[in-house]
Amino acid sequence: xxxxxxxxxxxxxxxxxxxxxxxxxxxxxxxxxxxxxxxxxxxxxxxxxxxxxxxxxxxxxxxxxxxxxxxxxxxxxxxxxxxxxxxxxxxxxxxxxxxxxxxxxxxxxxxxxxxxxxxxxxxxxxxxxxxxxxxxxxxxxxxxxxxxxxxxxxxxxxxxxxxxxxxxxxxxxxxxxxxxxxxxxxxxxxxxxxxxxxxxxxxx
Numbered sequence: 001x002x003x004x005x006x007x008x009x010x011x012x013x014x015x016x017x018x019x020x021x022x023x024x025x026x027x028x029x030x031x032x033x034x035x036x037x038x039x040x041x042x043x044x045x046x047x048x049x050x051x052x053x054x055x056x057x058x059x060x061x062x063x064x065x066x067x068x069x070x071x072x073x074x075x076x077x078x079x080x081x082x083x084x085x086x087x088x089x090x091x092x093x094x095x096x097x098x099x100x101x102x103x104x105x106x107x108x109x110x111x112x113x114x115x116x117x118x119x120x121x122x123x124x125x126x127x128x129x130x131x132x133x134x135x136x137x138x139x140x141x142x143x144x145x146x147x148x149x150x151x152x153x154x155x156x157x158x159x160x161x162x163x164x165x166x167x168x169x170x171x172x173x174x175x176x177x178x179x180x181x182x183x184x185x186x187x188x189x190x191x192x193x194x195x196x197x198x199x200x201x202x203x204x
Contacts (some may be wrong), residue, residue, distance in 0.1 A: 008046045010036040012057035019054065020109040021102065024117050024124075055127045058110070062131060074138045080146035081197060084139070084164075088187035091172070096181045107176030111169045136165045143195065153196045164191060 014036035018027045029050055033040050047053040073090070074083045099105050106112075114128035140161035146152035168191065175183040 007036070007038045007042050009060075011038055011043060011046060011053060012060055015050075015053050016057045016061055016109065019113060020106050021104065024050075024054065024113050051121050051123050054113070055123050058127050058131060062134075066131075070135070070138055074142060076145075079151075080142045080149060081151050081192060083142040084191060085188045088168070088184075088191060091168075092181065092184040092187060095172070095175060095184055099179070099181050105175045105179050105181050107172040108169055111173060112176065115173070132165070132169075136161050139165050146195075146197075151198060155196075160195060164195065167191060167194060 011032060014032050015027070018032060018035060027050075029040065029043055032050070032053070033043050043053075047056065070087075073086045078086070095105050095107070110128050110131050113124065114132070117124060140157050143152060143155075143160050143164070144157045147154055147157060168187070171183050171187060175181055
């Protein structure tokens with residue numbers, strides 16, 4: 001059972017990596033199996049299709065990696081605007097490191113895959129929408145708390161969260177398209193300025 005469990009995990013890891021750095025449509029099941037070091041027959045033991053694999057991989061990645069990071073960044077013990085700053089600064093640094101290591105800025109995997117096949121595959125579309133809505137709720141909680149403590153002016157927090165998230169993902173999409181991490185360098189300052197923050201300077 002240990003080998004089976006490991007094979008399933010390796011398939012999910014390989015799928016996320018290949019799809020993120022290339023595209024969903026261009027990556028084949030054969031390529032995923034090759035990268036994972038798993039025979040194709042084993043793939044079909046665990047998953048009925050590439051779509052099922054992608055959905056499972058997103059779920060596991062969220063629970064293992066995504067949720068712990070976002071919960072930490074957006075903890076109620078962190079000042080509201082610092083939650084946003086931390087996310088934006090991490091994004092720039094992570095994408096800059098990927099550009100250095102691989103020569104490319106991959107952007108956000110969920111947004112990239114959702115844009116590519118969101119109207120073609122209901123399973124993946126539903127999963128991507130679910131994940132992106134989670135992100136928006138984190139943004140909304142930070143904006144509400146910042147409005148409550150006076151670091152942001154009063155406003156429509158849900159609408160502002162959607163707009164801010166669109167700016168965030170749009171910036172990453174531009175960075176991916178242009179393969180230029182400079183589109184992300186000033187995320188914090190520009191995002192907080194959009195919200196009307198009293199100070200857009202990173203706290204010392």
